[in-house]
Amino acid sequence: MAKDRLTQRQNEAYEFIRGYMDQHRKPPTLQEIGEALGIASTNGVYKLLQALEKKGWIEREKHAARGIELVDETSDPFGMGSGQPRLPIISRTASDQPERLRERPKGTISVDDRLLRQARDPDACLVGQAGDDGMNGAAIQKGDLLLIEEMDWSDLENGALVAVLVQAKLLARTFHFANGRLHLRPADRHYTEDTFPPDHPGCYVIGRLLGLIRTL
Structure with a gap:
């Protein structure tokens, strides 16, 4: 599935979610994402997740506190190609x-x-x-x-x-x-x-x- 390139802020959110899931084996909550990124409003976090979902990087389960799933982690959010140093x-x-x-x-x-x-x-x-x-x-x-x-x-x-x-x-x-x-x-x-x-x-x-x- 082709994905749209992320802005830097969207990439920060995506990388936090991915790192959190690697460490805790579960997705973060909206509050945890907001605290990590310095976003006081859960609405601001919600809009970031909307953008990630619209661009094809995550899928979300409605009404679930931790309802985030990553889609195909092999690609690079900035669209700079795979197999390169990260x-x-x-x-x-x-x-x-x-x-x-x-x-x-x-x-x-x-x-x-x-x-x-x-x-x-x-x-x-x-x-x-x-x-x-x-x-x-x-x-x-x-x-x-x-x-x-x-x-x-x-x-x-x-x-x-x-x-x-x-x-x-x-x-x-x-x-x-x-x-x-x-x-x-x-x-x-x-x-x-x-x-x-x-x-x-x-x-x-x-x-x-x-x-x-x-x-x-």
């Missing part, structure tokens, strides 16, 4: 809790394996969403999905494009280390450079950028 899309994470980056991803996305050829370790790659327009000058926009290879800041070269958590916001920046401090430089004149000591809890360098994925 990377986690990281959810909101605090900079002082980097160990939670992979704990509860928003979902997963298939990527062309050619995008990973420059990675030292493809298994260390993940995807995060740019949280501002600070790198507009480098053609990176807020909302872009960034392909990131996790890497300790000490292994990065000055001038590398990196993804960094500042508090709980994921930002793309140009990295420099000088005078014992991490320098995070934007490419847009409306943003200022941030500097942090390497052990500052308000800043965590996730790793270097390998590319980006943009949806229209």
Whole structure:
């Protein structure tokens, strides 16, 4: 059965449902989906499920609290093809809790394996969403999905494009280390450079950028 491609938000819902069912061997309730996705209204969750059902990704049993069934899980919600690496899309994470980056991803996305050829370790790659327009000058926009290879800041070269958590916001920046401090430089004149000591809890360098994925 042919399926329509999902929006990013619909994909987040689909991937949560699939992950929940893998872990608990039963579908989640509307409330559980809403809590996971930060949707306060059950009506908002209901509309998401309607869209997933209309596009052919789930089937629902009326009047059942857990009446969700996945349809043919072998395809990719973004329509990017099967047999390709699937990377986690990281959810909101605090900079002082980097160990939670992979704990509860928003979902997963298939990527062309050619995008990973420059990675030292493809298994260390993940995807995060740019949280501002600070790198507009480098053609990176807020909302872009960034392909990131996790890497300790000490292994990065000055001038590398990196993804960094500042508090709980994921930002793309140009990295420099000088005078014992991490320098995070934007490419847009409306943003200022941030500097942090390497052990500052308000800043965590996730790793270097390998590319980006943009949806229209």
